[in-house]
Amino acid sequence: MPDKALFMGVAMKSKFTVLAFLILFSLSGCAFIEKTRRADELETENANLKHRIAQLLKEKTKEVQKVYEEKDKELSELERAKRELEESLKKEIGEYKAKLQMTERGLVITFLSEVFFDSGKDIIKADGKLSLDKVAEVLNRDVPDSQVAVEG
Secondary structure, eight states: HHHHHHHHHHHOOOHHHHHHHHHHHHHHHHHHHHHHHHHHHHHHHHHHHHHHHHHHHHHHHHHHHHHHHHHHHHHHHHHHHHHHHHHHHHHHHOSEEEEEEEETTTOOOOOHHHHBBBBTSSSHHHHHHHHHHHHHHHHHOOOOOOOOOOOO
């Protein structure tokens, strides 16, 4: 009988070992399935994010294009206004008394100092006042909503 007990003990140990291996493999299989499921979720999330990025990029590109077109239109209008203003000023104060140029600050009108002042004086000449009046008239007529700054 000792052989039967020994055999039963070995059989129980074998069953226990097999059961332990089955549990271990099933748990590792569950972990694998969980990792696979998580990887699939992350891939889906990544695809959704890529799609969202593409949408946002498309929207921003449209916005930038719209701003570019608006600024291009504004620039064209400024250049047209500059040409018209130059023509008006040439007619009003003479061709060589003032120079117009477009800068980052906007349209700049530069007058020769001789137009306004006698040499060594700080009082504006009568002709200078007339020139300024004519410039003000042209600016008020041609570009009434513009900001004007006087320097010098």
